[in-house]
Amino acid sequence: MAVPSSSTPVLSLRGATKRFGGLVAVNNLDFDVMEHQVMGLIGPNGSGKSTTLNLISGALRPSAGSILLRGAPITHLRAHAIARRGVARTFQLVRVLPSMTVLENIRAGAVFGHRRRWGHEADAFATQMAEKVGLAGKLAMRVSQLTYIDTKRVELARALASEPRVLLLDEWLAGLNPTELGEGIALVRRLRDEGRTILLVEHVMDAIRSLCDACVVMAAGAKIAEGTPDEVLSDPEVIRAYLGEEDA
Numbered sequence: 001m002a003v004p005s006s007s008t009p010v011l012s013l014r015g016a017t018k019r020f021g022g023l024v025a026v027n028n029l030d031f032d033v034m035e036h037q038v039m040g041l042i043g044p045n046g047s048g049k050s051t052t053l054n055l056i057s058g059a060l061r062p063s064a065g066s067i068l069l070r071g072a073p074i075t076h077l078r079a080h081a082i083a084r085r086g087v088a089r090t091f092q093l094v095r096v097l098p099s100m101t102v103l104e105n106i107r108a109g110a111v112f113g114h115r116r117r118w119g120h121e122a123d124a125f126a127t128q129m130a131e132k133v134g135l136a137g138k139l140a141m142r143v144s145q146l147t148y149i150d151t152k153r154v155e156l157a158r159a160l161a162s163e164p165r166v167l168l169l170d171e172w173l174a175g176l177n178p179t180e181l182g183e184g185i186a187l188v189r190r191l192r193d194e195g196r197t198i199l200l201v202e203h204v205m206d207a208i209r210s211l212c213d214a215c216v217v218m219a220a221g222a223k224i225a226e227g228t229p230d231e232v233l234s235d236p237e238v239i240r241a242y243l244g245e246e247d248a
């Protein structure tokens with residue numbers, strides 16, 4: 001196994017490719033996410049962003065290429081094994097257990113995650129993560145009683161409770177109203193300020209600008225640009241990719 005050094009990326013994709021029949025949803029994708037970096041994965045609808053997160057988290061197997069976590073291949077591991085190694089995620093359509101309480105849902109992240117905790121230790125850590133995302137005082141509520149943003153907070157806290165090496169956020173800010181969006185961006189910024197390593201798929205450009213150190217832009221499955229948010233968002237090819245979508 002490769003020996004990680006501080007310059008080893010936390011996450012690397014090398015030639016990652018996913019075909020669905022004749023459709024190449026992700027095409028020969030290369031990028032690295034370094035420790036403490038917040039990387040945005042952006043691109044028009046259908047460009048392959050969610051499929052890329054699914055390849056990283058093991059929900060889908062790549063058709064070709066490799067995915068490395070701190071230099072070690074995770075390409076063919078199953079989702080639970082990848083989670084154990086330190087990849088946690090949230091989903092575009094929130095996946096929480098509505099009949100269970102906030103604490104029970106978050107606790108699952110601590111119990112089944114990268115650094116496993118049990119009993120009181122799991123409860124204490126889950127409580128700490130709940131407080132971090134703004135759910136203090138709601139631990140005993142059933143998730144079905146929560147507002148939409150609070151269910152998103154539960155999912156985020158569950159991911160954090162696994163103490164991931166890299167956190168994947170799939171449109172975590174989608175569907176929030178303007179006030180909630182401000183709160184959501186502030187919350188992700190606090191995670192960023194804690195030095196977490198995050199890969200986020202996002203359509204909200206204000207969030208991309210204010211949160212990301214760097215961005216990878218995808219179009220039709222391929223990487224078309226990489227750089228700081230300002231660089232990529234002023235790149236003519238990126239602008240064309242987005243305007244092409246609007247024309248369509």
Ligand SMILES: Nc1ncnc2c1ncn2[C@@H]1O[C@H](COP(=O)(O)OP(=O)(O)OP(=O)(O)O)[C@@H](O)[C@H]1O
Pocket residue numbers: 020023025043044045046047048049050051052
């Ligand atoms: N399970 C699947 N089977 C067949 N095709 C799929 C599957 N999942 C995704 N696709 C196709 O792969 C392409 C990329 O989809 P993907 O959801 O990754 O895009 P995206 O960039 O996340 O889009 P959005 O921004 O709308 O969420 C699309 O053409 C989509 O229809």
